[in-house]
Structure formats: C-alpha cells, structure tokens
Amino acid sequence: MDRLDNSVRPYAWGSVTALPELLGVPPTGAPQAEMWMGAHPGAPSRVDRDSGPVTLSEVIAADPEGELGAVTTAAFGPRLPFLLKVLAAASPLSLQVHPDLSQAAEGFAAEEASGVPLDAPHRNYKDANHKPELLCALTPFEGLCGFRHASEAAALLSGLDVDGLKPYADILHASPEGDALREVLTGLLTADRAALAETVAQTAAAAERLSGGTHADTPQGVAYATSASLARHYPGDPGVIAALLLNHVRLQPGEALYLGAGVPHAYLNGLGVELMANSDNVLRCGLTPKHVDVPELLRIVRFEAGEPEILRPDPVGGEEVYQTPVEEFRLSRLVLEASRPGRELAGRTPQILLCTAGRVTLRDAADGTELVLERGESAYVKSGSRPEVSGGGTLFRATVAV
Template sequence: MDRLVNTIRTYAWGSATALPELLGTAPTGDPQAELWMGAHPGAPSRVDRGAGPVSLADAIAADPVGELGGPTVEAFGPRLPFLLKLLAAETPLSLQVHPDLGQAQEGFADEEARGVPLDAPHRSYKDANHKPEMICALTPFDGLCGFRPAAEAAELLDGLGVPRLKPYADLLRARPEGEALRDVLTAVLTAEPEAMAATVNAAAEAAARLAPERPEYAPYAALATHYPGDPGVLAAMLLHHIRLAPGEALYLGAGVPHAYIEGLGVEIMANSDNVLRCGLTPKHVDVPELLRVVRFEAAPPGVLRPAPAPDGSGEEVYPAPIGEFRLSRLPLAAGDPARALPSGTPQILLCTAGRAMLTGPDGAQLTLERGESAYVPAGEAVLTTGEGTLFRATTAP
C-alpha cells in the first residue's frame, strides 16, 4: 500500500476554505475546487516506493496486471478505471451531460478524424471513454439532476409571471414529454443571444422577487447572479433541484443533465474527461452534439443511501449500475476488531473524518488523517482499524 500525494485543482468555482478545513492546511486565498486521487493523466497522484516520488499512472503502466489484477485489466484495459475526488463547490459548476460509451467512441473518432487538437477550446471529446459518476455529500450539498416532468416545469415557468416564458410553458404542455423537453431545451440554447439574455434576466428578477415566499425559486435567482443572461438559467428550470444531506449520494449516468451548485463531497467517476455543456459557463456549448447525447426522460433524481455489504464486513455500499467503480463507506469505531478489506481489485482508501490505521500483510502500517488517502494494489490484503470514516473506492466485483 502507498500513501498518495495528490494534486488540488484551482478552478474558479471552488471554495477557498472547504478543502483546507478538511485537510488541516492554511487557505491559500485561491479557490480550491478538487483534490484528485488516482491515475488520470491530467493530474495523477504520486507514490514513493523507496526511489523517490513517481506518478501512480507510471507505476501502473510498468506492471498493469500486478497493480490492477488480471480481471481488471481484461475488463477495462491497463489503467486504473476510476478517478476519486474531493469536490468543494462554492459557486455553480456548468450544467452538463456525459456521453455513453458508444457516443464517446464515435465523438472522439470524429474529432480525431477532423484534426481537432485535444486542447482546443471547442473540443468536446478528450478520450473515447464514458464518464458515469457519483457524488456523496460530506456537507449539505445542492445540485441539479435530471429532467422534471414537463408539466411540472411548465408550472414553474408560469409561476414567474414573465410573458416571454409563456411559449416555453405552452410547448411543455402541448407535446409528448420527451419531445417537449427536447424542443424547449433546443429553443433556449439556439435563441438569439441578446433576446435570450433579456428573457433570462426577466426570469431572474421574478425569481428573486418571489423567492422569500416561494423558496423553490431561490436556486434559479442565485444561479443568475453568477451567470446573468446565461440560457443555462432557464435550462436549469427544467431540472430537479436537490439538496443532499451528509452521507447521501447521487449516481449520474450517461445523458443525464446535471450541475453541482454548492457543497463538499466525495466524487467518483470512470476515468474520463468527456463533458458536454448546456450552459452556466463561458465555455464552448456544442448544441447539436449535446442534443445527440442528452436523454430527454423525466425521472426522479434517485437519492442513494448506503446499504450494508452482504458479506458482513461492515462496509456501507452506495449501489451503482457500473463496473468501473464501486464506492463504499467504512465507519470505524475505537475498540472494534480489525476489518479485512477484500483484496482482488485495486483500491483507493480516503479518510474523511477521524483517523484510520491500515496494516499490510507484512505488518507494515500506514496512518491516514483527515483528507489523506492510500492506494492498495490488487492482491494486497489490508486490515483497517481506527476511529472515524474511511471511504473505499474500487471496481465492482
């Protein structure tokens, strides 16, 4: 097992204090948005096995089967198939969707054939992989996730009392639900920019005026303060607003529009960087490709709560219909017997509260304080003790 040295990404939407408070470090004044744990080429973790720090990606590439195990390499190739993060949002992230595996392969091949540089601002596909993800709240966590029923979205728009919104509300009621959601999102994203900005600003003013008595409008008034005139504010009104309590989670599959608004959480995803944006961003929005990828299906957000693992190990598992990752939580209490973690897959262990002690098969010990993490290769047995909370990221069995 290896202690991980991780990189903090300083995106503009990040919190200046949430990660420093968790890590016990002094704030730098910069917005610290994400701490990455894994082997993604964008910011791989580093390990030191006696010859100085090396990239975890390089360590895995030198012996994929030894590090990941034969079944993982056979299923997902010679790289760690998941990326674990601590995510700290102080202002909203972009409203976005992720492609499924087939869409990602097609989109990546198309942009490669057209010679679009990987770092081009208008590039949509950075790799040929899908990016299902899960966020588990460590603090109260606000977000947007999945389409509301069309009639419910129409009622929300009507309640603002803005004449410019009436055509959208009427359309949501006049068509079959999937068609209505597609047509309204398309109309919002393709409208003449100045006219749309005026509509968004009128909607935002109405939402701010109504919010004290009708709190369902407060999130959209807040979004507009960060992104005035952005069509993503109206697109967000088509989605469920949700607040996760600490310990609750959301799974976000392909094609589901979503945005994180505010909070601190543990995020896990397939090892990909493919994002298609709908709004709430100054970045490129590829409307035709977005409409190809979005699933225009109204569905409840599906808040997840952890369930005890059937093996009696004490793990609390967040269920997800995906093979690339499995996220679980281990509450550790003083005086409890040591727990043996399954050893057939690669895993990253992250301490989010208290302290966790890890013991390897040779008796070597590693202590994780809050915010610290370790990588455990496949085949290496580990015992856990301590007092606090340990998250375990691995692949599905």
Template sequence: MDRLENTVRPYAWGSTTALPALFGEAPTGEPQAELWMGAHPGAPSRVERGAGPQPLSDVIAAQPERELGARTVQAYGPRLPFLLKLLAADAPLSLQVHPDSAQAAAGHADEEERGVPLDAPHRNYKDAHHKPELICALTPFEGLCGFRHPHQAAELLESLGVDGLKPYADILRAHPETDALREVLTALLTADKDEMAATVAAAAEAAAGSTEHAVYADIARHYPGDPGVLAAMLLNHVVLRPGEALFLGAGVPHAYLSGLGVEIMANSDNVLRCGLTPKHVDVDELLHIVRFEPTDPGVLRPEADAHTGEEVYETPAGEFRLSRFALVPGATPHALHAPAAQILLCTEGTAVLHGPEGADSGAGAGFGEGAGSGGGAPRGGADGARGEAELHLTPGRSAYVPAGEEVRISGDGTLFRATVAV
C-alpha cells in the same frame, strides 16, 4: 499500501474554505475545487516506492496486471478505470451531460479522423470512454439532476410571471413529454443572445423574490444572461444530506451547485455542456447525447453489509465501486482484500491501515519522519521477523492498495473505499 500525494485543482467555482477546513489547514485565499486521487494523466497521484515520488500512472504502466489485477486489465485495459475526488463547490459548475460508451467511441473516432486537436476548445470527445459518476455528500450538497416532468417545469416558469417564459411553458404543457423537453431546450440554446439575456435577467429578478426559487437567482448571479439559467429550471433541484448520493448516468443533464462531497467517476474527460459556462457549447452534438426523459433523481443511500459493516453505494457502473466504513475504537480491524486496486480515503477522525511490513507493494514507503501529516512507523518483531506496518490517515489523506494486497482497517472515523466492480 502507498500513501498518496495528491493535487488540488484551483477551479474558479471552488470553495476557499471547505477543503482547508477538512485538511485542518489555513485557507490560502484561493479557490480549492477538487482533490484528485488516482492515475488520471492530468494530475496523477504520486507514490513513494523507494526512488522518490513517482506518478501513480507510471507505476501502473510499468506493471499493469500486478497493480490493477488481471480482471481489471482484461475489462478496461492497462489503466486505473476510475478517478476519486474530493469536490468542494462554492458556485455552480457547468450544466452538462456525458455520452454512453458507443457515443463516446464514435465521437472520439470521428474527431480523430477529422484531425481535431485534443486541446482544441471545441473538441467534445477527449477519449473513447463513457463517464458515469457518483457524488456522495459530506455536507449538505445542492445539485440539479435529470429533467422534471414537463408540467412541473411549466408550473415553475409560469409562477415567475415573466412574459418571455410563457411560450416555453405553453410548449411544455401542449406537447408529448420527450418532444416538449427537446423543443424547449433547443429553443433556449439557439435563441437570440440579447433577447435571451433580457429574459434570464427578468426570470432571475422574479426568482430572487421567492424562497422556493431563490436557487435560480443565485445561479444567475454567477452566470448573468446565460440561457443555462433557464435550462436549469427544467431539471430536478436536489439537496443531499451528508451520506446521501446521486448517480449520474449517460445522457442525464446535471450540475453541482454547492457543498462538499466525495466524487467517483469513470476515468474519462468527455463532457457536453448545456450552459453555465464560458466554454464551448456544441448544441447539435449535445442534442444527440441528451436523454429527453423526465426522471426521478433517485437519491442513493448506502446499504450496509451485516457482517463487515461496509456501506456500499450500489450503481450499475463497472469501472468503480464506492463504499464507506464507520470505524469504531476497539473494534476488530476489518480485512479488505480485492482483486482490483483500491484507494482508501479518510474524511473524518483517524483511520489506521495495517499491512505487512516490507510487502512488494511498497508498504513501509513513506512512513515515519518526513512522511507527511499522519505518518506512522513500521513495526517489526523483536527477532527481526517480518512484522506489521501501520499507516495513519487523517481527513483528506488517502492511500493506494494494489490488486490482491490485503489491508486491515481500524480507527475512529469515516473511511471511504474506492475500487473496481470486478
């Protein structure tokens, strides 16, 4: 077991209070949008293995099969294939889609061949991987996910009574579903900017007077004149209750609007944006990636294992598997053993991790005085024999468990478990 030291990303859309409240800390006044847990090169977690804090990415690179397990390395290469986050949104994130594996590989190869710099603002494919993701709400959580049925989108546009929206509503009613959605999204993203800004402003004013559609007025307040405001009206508006989740597969347009959640995704940076952003929008490539299909957003609820109590969020993604445990005081500790690496995250109460003292994985490192909030001390037997180490996690704190290592969990609270679905 290794306690993780993690990095908070201060994106402008982040909440100034949600993560500090979870951590039991005073707000700094700055937005705190995401806490990253994993080995992403942009902000890898750090672990203590006896020589000072080291990036988890370096630890894995040194001995990938030992850290990740042979099956993970065979399937995904010598890298942790998922990234776990705490996400705290106080303003809408960009409206976006992610490519599938074939599209990502082809797009990345094309941009490499054309010599597009990785840090170029117009670069679409930072890597050759797809990016399925799952968001699980810790508080009421609002988002947009997948296309509405065209006639439902037409009804919404017509209800606002804005003349500039009528042509789009007519297309949505008159054309086949896939053609209608493609034509309207294309028209919104390629229209004259000044004309579109005026239409967005009129639509936002109309939406502000409607309880049902006030969410779009709020989006427009953050992104005035952005055609993404109207594109958002084509999508399903979803409000998750705590414990509910959304899975976002390839080609599905989506945006998170507000709330605190646990997010897990394949370890990729490939994003195509549709709007609600000052960043580059590549309309042609976007239209190649988007799946123009009306969908039910498909709210996920965890399925509990009757024997272990583990509540699993089932998805088709192979790179990750997310589950949670409701820990009850006095209960027999659950044993967690996996052929892949695990990250364990406490979101409520206290979780206690039990493992062998002095294990090769680094158990015992970072415990005791100076180890940080919630640290515990190793316990050895009176005769000096190898004993048991304990690691205490409080909300927002996490730990890394290498492949093949067993850890037992107990406590009084909620613990999320992220691993690879191998």
C-alpha cells in the same frame, strides 16, 4: 500500500476554505475545487516507493497486471478504470451531460480524424470513455439532476409571468413530454443570446421576487431561488431558464446521487466524495463561458423526466456500499470505532482509501507494515493486498466492481 500525494484543481467555482479544512492546511486565498486521487493523465497522484516520487500512472504502466490484477486488466485494459475526487463547490458548476460508451468512442474518433487538438476550446471528447459518476455528500449538498415532468416545468415558467417564457410554457403544456423538453431546451440554446438576455433578466427578477416570504421553503420557492442565484453568477445565460426544467436535489451527509449518461445536471454547492469512470468527457448545456456544441449536446441528452433517486448505502459485510449499475467502480464507506478490532479489506482489484474523519491505521497483513491516514489523507492499495483497517474514523473505499 502507498500514501498518495494528490493534486488540487483551482477551478473558479471552488471553495476557498472547504478543502484546506479537510486537509488541515491553511487556505491559500484562492479557490480549491477538486482533489484528484488516481491515475488520470490530467492530474495523476504521486507515490514514493523509496526511489523518489513517481506518478501512479507510471507505476501502473510499468506492471499493469501486478498493480491492477488479472480481473481488472482483462475487463478494462492496463489502466486504473476509476477516478476518485473530493469536490468542494462554493458556486455553481456548469450545466452538463456525459456521453455513454459508444457515443464517447464515436465522438473521440471523429475529432481525432478531424485533427482537433486535445486542448482546443471547442473540443468535446478528451478520451474514448464514458463518465458515469457517483457523488456522496460530506456536508449538506445541493444540485440539479434530470428533467422535471413537463407539467411541473410549465407551471414554474407560467408562475413567473414573463412574456418571453410563455411560448416555452405553451410547448411544455401541449406536446408529448420528451418532445416538449427537447424543443424547449433546443429553443433556449439556439436563441439569439442578445435577444434572450432580456428574458433571462426578467426571469431572474421575477424569480427573486417570488422566492421569499411564504414561498421560501416550498419546492416552487426553492426552484425560483436557485434560478435567481444562478443569474447572479451567470447573467444573461440561457441556463438560468434551463435550470427550471430540472429537479432540485438536496443531499444530507452520507446520501449520494448517481449520474448516468445523458442526464443533465449541475452541482450547486457543498463538499462531497465523487467517484467516476476514468474520463474527462463533458458536454456543457449552459451556466458557462465555455464552448457549447448544441447539435452534439442534443445527440447526447436523454429527454426523460422523473424524480432523481437519492442513494443511501446498503450494509454489506461490515461496509456501507453505494450500489450503482457500473463495473468500473464501487464506493463503500467504513465507520470505524477505536474500541473494535480491525477488519481486512482483501480484494482482487486495486483500491484507493480516503479518510474523511478521525484517524485510520492500515496494516499490511503480509509483512506487518503500517500506514496511518489522518483526515483528508489517502492511500493506493495494489491488487491482491490484504490491508487491515482499524482506528476511529470514517474511511471511503473506492475499488472496481467486477
């Protein structure tokens, strides 16, 4: 068992207070957006095995099968296949999608062959892996996820009574659903930005006007309020209109959202635990000053409408498990009571354990050593270890699903 020393990413959309409060440290005054726990090369965690701090990436590279186990290395090679984060959003993230495994491999190979530097601002693929992800709310959490049905999106656009939106509403009313969503998103992303900026401004003004009063708590009012808020953060951005094509989601603490390949989404605000495949592949659709590769984006997006599924954990052997269809990761939650005996977390795969409330003690069943995790602290457990967990608190457990 190794206590993790983790990096915090200072992205502009991050909260000034949420992560410091979780970690029990004073705010720096700057945004703190994500705490990364794992072995991603962008910000690997560090451990100290009595010879000084070293990255978890280096530990695993030195003995992949000893650290990860035969099952994990056979399935995913000599690397930790997941990345655990705590995400603290105070303002909206970009509207984005992630590729599937074959798309990521193809895109990465093409950019490598073309000699596009990994740090180039127009680079799409940082690695050859897919990035399915699971977000579990620690506080009330809001986001956009997946396409609304075309008829619902058309009604929202028509309700704003903005001349520049009428052609898009007509397409959504008249065309087959998938084709309509594709045509409207394509039109928004390829339109002349200067010409579209006036329509975006009119959309924001109308949305602001219609989001209050008797509409405030209605689905229509929430959609309009979201669009108006996005316009304040990203004036003139096509994503302000594109957001009206997407479902608005509110998660309560303990609820989760799974995001597969090709699903457009944007996190809006809140604190959550995020678990994903170990990748950094993001294609942006809007709500960003960064590069948007429209042809590649349209190759990746799945133009399928429907209500997003809000996940609640299933009780499995004393844990609460968030079920997803991927093998790279498995997220579970343990709510421990000090008056009850500890329980063993044996496994053939590596684990990262994160305490989000209270105080939890890990005891190695083999040699009796103990590690105490306070709120915000985390630990790496190599394959084959059998830690016993006890105490009073909430522990999230990330491991491999195979």
